Amino acid sequence: MGAGEPPSGESPAARAGTPTRHDRRSTRTAQAATRLPAPRHRPEALHPGAWWLWALALGTAATRTTNPLLLALLIAVSAYVVVSRRSHAPWSRSYGAFVKLALAVILIRLLFTTVLGSPIPGTHTLVTLPEVPLPDWAQGIRLGGRVTAEGLTFALYDAMKLATLLICVGAANALANPSRLLKSLPGALYEMGVAVVVALTFAPNLIADVQRLRAARRLRGRPDKGVRGLLQVGLPVLEGALERSVALAAAMDARGYGRTAQVSAPVRRTTAALTLGGLLGVCAGTYGLLTAAGGTYGVPVLLAGVAAALAGLWLGGRRTVRTRYRPDRWDARAWLVSASGAAVAALLFLAAARYPAALRPGVVPLVAPGLPLWPAAAVLIGLLPAFVAPAPHRVSVPAPAPAPAPAPAPAKESS
Known part of the structure; x- marks a missing residue:
């Protein structure tokens, strides 16, 4: 072997530092293994107003019935939609708190009925408590006495209606982003919306703080239950909570909260007249719909009042100077979600008018309530958001790249 020739097994390109074909293939394989997946298109979130309209429509449907089977079906529909479509944000954890509040309402109503009695007459006596005599000025109130199955059943039906309404409101809190909802409000309602959003986010933030502090105390081996904890x-x-309030006040002051624009006097008078007249029209139209004598003028007066109130809100929004960054769009999915809740409410209104005995079962005599078929099928329309609303965005962590295989050890040359 000459002095200028490369050693055996080593090419001139490798000796000169130029990568060979095998080196380039290994480099491309390593880059492909460590390359992050291409970002997929994230579906746009649903408009928060659609979630609130859907939840309030379910709550309105709950007020038209005391049938425990229909109320339980409404709760199941809202729970399924919340489980399938809520995100992992702190405010979305408030649904469990509303469920516990609903259970507390039912227990308190049953306790009051047991202690204070019920106006519903009954023949099935469950227990007789010692009755406390009261003075003459407390007529109509009693402490203790007979506790009947009819009175407890009536209290349970009535409490379940309020509990279902609370759970529907909790579903709206768990599904709709409060800050995005505030951004979508008209300008005239902005100040009031800020107060409402701060009030609605207080309970979720409080629950998140309690969970975080209890977890920290458990990690330190300290008690987190009982009165002491x-x-x-x-x-x-x-x-x-105080620190958040101070930070919120500072952020609102830095963003110019409360700043108003100059509006002429005729515009202010027109705004006040339209708003006041619209509210009076809404009240008169609602009264006409609820009474038998006002059925002819109720709908026109209500529509005129709503139109005047909306015009007043539009003119009042000219005083509020604010900009919107990437406003939420009301798309076809928002129409479907809100229409599903409105359909449930409208069909239960119709069922309550045509079949009052099925939607408001009696307790005297005490009979088991039945499940009306087509009102139950109408309630199932409320499941539509679980299929048409966009799924919550979940961050996926890419799997770690496999470690490169070790290079084979060079063979020893035989002497």
């Missing part, structure tokens, strides 16, 4: 968690929670 509650007292030791309460002070940090209140401190965090």
